[in-house]
Amino acid sequence: MTVRTTLKTKRRLPTRNTSNSDSDSEPLPPSDRRALAEAFGTKKARKRLQDQTENAISPSKSIRPNQPLDPLASAVLSTMPTSNPSRAKTAEEAASSKSIPKPNLSASSPSEAYPISTLVGNTDNLSNIRIQSLLDSVAASASVQINSHFLGPLLVKAAQARDIRACRLLKYTLLLIELYKIIITPPPGRPAKPHAPKRLPRLDTNVMKPLLEAYTGPLVDATAIRFTENAAGCGGNVTKWHLDLLVTHILALSLHVATPPFVVDTWLLQKDLVMDAPTIGTMFKELGCEVKAMGKSEMEGRKLSRAEGGLRRLVKLKVPLTFPGVKIGGGRRGMGR
Template sequence: MAEKKRKRHGEESNGQPSKRVATEQPSGEVIKVSFVPDENEWTPVVASTPGLSFPSHLPLKPYTKRRKSNTTSTGKSPITNSEHLLHTSAHPNIDYTAQEEVGGGTEGLLSHYIGVYDPRSGELQLMRARKLVLRGSPRSSPTELEQEAKAANDRSARTALGLAFGTKKSKRALQNLTKNAISPSKKGLPAAEGSQPTLDPVAAAVISSMAIAAPSGTSREDLQAAIDEAKPRPTPNTAAEAPMDVYPIDQLVGPGILRQLAVKDWQDAVEHKEEILTKSRFVSHRIQQIVSEGDVRQIKTLKYLLLLIEWYTMLLPSPKGKGRKIPDRAQLHAKLGKWGSELVDGVGRRFADNGDNISNNNNNNGKITLNSWHLDNLITHICALCITVDPENYLTDMYDIREDLKLDNKSVRKYFKEIGCRIVAPTDKERARWGLAKAEAASHHVAKLRLPLEFPKMQMMRQPKGRR
């Protein structure tokens, strides 16, 4: 005899649930849809927070400005004619900014709407809304700002000292640096009658420091210190007692950058014995060993080095023949989009000549560049990161990074010497460890960071011989 099945809880004899869905509308009801035109300047906002947990209690202050061009849609309305931005600094450590980000392809043609439904009257009102993206950026602490201001003052004083008592070669290098650092005064603005033209604030600070920092009887050591301070390289800790203290990671990477780098994908790939492919020979040959050692700080440093190498390879030749030009923001993000806009723009703000304008302009029209000084500064930072992150204990084979940056032997040796490294041929143990044949080792040179540091010295001009 077959056992009779029990009815499920809440079902009637016909098998249908006894309770109807609350949103089900009775048959025959008509919903009236109406559109509210966006005639007011302030409209609703649809904001997304990619990879972010935004505290809901923080107040956001709105800002608006006139849109330069109608890139989102056609027609005349406040949404197409103006841009909105939301910002808050109420968080103790992070600034939050929400702004419109127009993407390429079909993304720029999308429109967003917000609907309000009244169940009593059966009316649905639709209104066009703005699409914003909310992002956060770590705020520099007061201590960091004070240190940067102090370093800028010291650098200005030493530069003035070099201009006053340096050699012709060193003066020419410092003058080129000063031209790049101080923006020229705007022409066409005559000064008042009987008064001197107003100096740029940076120029005024340099000139005022020259009178203070130019004592008589300057020694050769002081001149060498002034030249070293103006060189395009990370500032070394000359009082370091170990190579690891010469270039701290926080200085090479920058404050707050390590927190933005995610390395879980690399750790999972190494754990499952999967191959990790990158666009860098240097990183690809060392990634397995560094990730296997499990030092997260070291893994993030290696990933930041990969970002700098990929960013460097995106640079275009400069029209003037010196330095490089940064591609427009859309092209840069299309190639480096996996890193996130904040990290990619942060590299430009740190190393470019006028990089503060990178996040404000989608098309820089070739105005954002790396002149010779800034380009050298970027490469010396990459070299210092190679020495720091290499598992070989503050020495590295320069062959891989030379191939990544497409440099010749003379240039790559010069950059490693500028950060205090000694250039030597690989020893027999190093050749055996790296699997290099004797003939192959001729194209490989090793940069070693050892104490005491050795930097290129200033060449004194020879005194002309008198007539006989």
């Protein structure tokens, strides 16, 4: 019996010829040289190999200057993005969905981040605010009733200095706080229900009479339109989104009127808005503010105990704005919620 076999040849990598003559050696194929370099090459050799690969697949590196492109290459390159999406654009889209005033992302100073014109709306709103009785009362050293822990001392100080613009801005901020208190206060005889639908009373109701004595009806209603569902104004529904929008407008205005400007100790605002420190801190962060607990030196400067200092936050508005998770501009990432 005859057995016939066929041996399948297997190509072996040629071994290096150690003889003095190189006439019988064959050069390694490119694929074998690449395999050897990846397996046994030095770090520098592997880096060179990687650069060669990148150059081979990168259109910007493989095309020589002034070299014409074939139609297919031109079509492919025309569909490739030339740059990454702007981080500022990403942050602008994120901010637009929040219940906050529209920020000025190109602001170069804190005063430009949330302009007064944006917070107040129609510029006639400030000029229509009545302040003469306040000025007269302060000038006569008469008692002044101001329904705000935060704004009270600031209003008296501005009236004493006869700062008309500051008085009007402070009183407009007071109007927003008064509207907020009316919205969150349940009607007489009804228990408080935090998650129940909220409504702003009509102008002709008793609860709105004090506002009509301090402000004009058209001003109150025009202001209410911005913070009610479907721009209904007084008598309209107030969703959580609209209520948060009202609060963030109050906080943004508080930064403008604070002393020093754009630095706020939240304690008195917490009392006005019936909020704890973490809640109001979160709302300020939504505006892009820096929020931190008070340090020892800050407590000592305000003559606060450690327990008292722990109940409040110190807020600063800086540019570029830093929103939760997104920062406008370079540097470190923004704070998370």
